[in-house]
């Protein structure tokens with residue numbers, strides 16, 4: 001079979017756990033030849049390197065070092081540098097046949113634009129998700145990426161509906177399941193052996209996890225202060241572990257809110273964690289409060305109650321079938337949700353179809369067939 005030269009693109013933290021299972025699945029097909037490109041959107045050890053180690057993932061073949069910046073800057077740097085990678089072509093000569101992108105970060109969209117302009121088709125993993133909220137940078141990234149990609153690999157049924165509605169042809173759309181859950185199921189046995197709970201004096205089922213990093217929650221002092229106030233209050237009853245994203249840490253400092261994180265027994269603020277420590281914590285938590293896309297899905301797969309601090313979600317199955325509830329940036333709704341969980345009045349959910357650990361295998365099979 002003739003070789004198919006793929007360029008797989010990663011850039012920011014949520015990309016690594018989606019690409020790792022895919023690279024493993026692609027390795028089953030000798031004619032698929034992936035080149036891994038890391039844009040460098042995230043560069044801190046705990047936002048990037050650690051995942052390569054933990055997933056035993058191949059190191060990037062190319063590193064674009066775009067770093068942080070305004071949206072336009074970051075996008076432009078990826079466009080310019082990724083275009084050069086495509087011009088250069090695969091290591092053994094010839095041209096790249098296809099680019100594979102995952103998720104909805106700036107790197108995803110920028111790599112897609114560069115590729116299609118050069119006539120290289122794009123497969124988008126996690127296609128079709130829509131929050132219908134264009135104030136979110138990720139929504140713009142999703143819309144642009146899907147408009148340009150020709151292979152749309154979808155994680156939940158709503159994605160199929162959205163893509164149909166936007167006029168994509170049926171043969172472009174494939175319901176494959178959730179690659180992020182592939183990684184979760186693959187890593188869960190290892191995560192159970194971590195000592196992160198005991199190190200922080202935590203007992204299974206007797207603490208909560210917080211993650212907050214979206215501009216809507218952390219960029220306005222009055223919003224962030226009210227959310228932290230509720231969390232600090234609840235943390236007097238249930239310890240809350242908060243691995244703090246660098247942008248959130250900066251905002252807390254800028255807004256003079258650091259005291260909210262330091263009232264014992266209170267909130268346990270940590271640096272961003274690696275995948276295994278974080279999974280050890282989430283999988284044994286009583287509850288999760290988050291504004292992350294991935295964590296909404298992971299909590300649903302794990303069956304852990306999750307209060308999602310967003311007014312909408314592009315992942316509706318996590319609310320309709322899963323264990324998530326939208327509370328927006330509203331401190332009252334957050335408090336009500338937390339009380340319902342603590343008093344045992346919270347709904348139970350179930351794991352969506354095809355979130356079974358085999359999504360990457362399905363994607364690799366579809367890609368392999370395009371080489372025939």
Ligand code: UD1
Nearest residue numbers: 012013014041042043044047068069105106137138246247
């Ligand atoms: C990005 C993604 C978001 C994803 C999140 C996961 C976009 C638009 N956003 O948001 O969808 O949920 O990653 O973490 O692509 N910084 C560091 N070290 C790093 C990287 C960033 O300290 O390694 C700091 C910098 O101050 C930077 C800020 O974090 O300016 C924001 O980084 P950026 O990549 O722009 O967006 P995220 O908020 O991380």
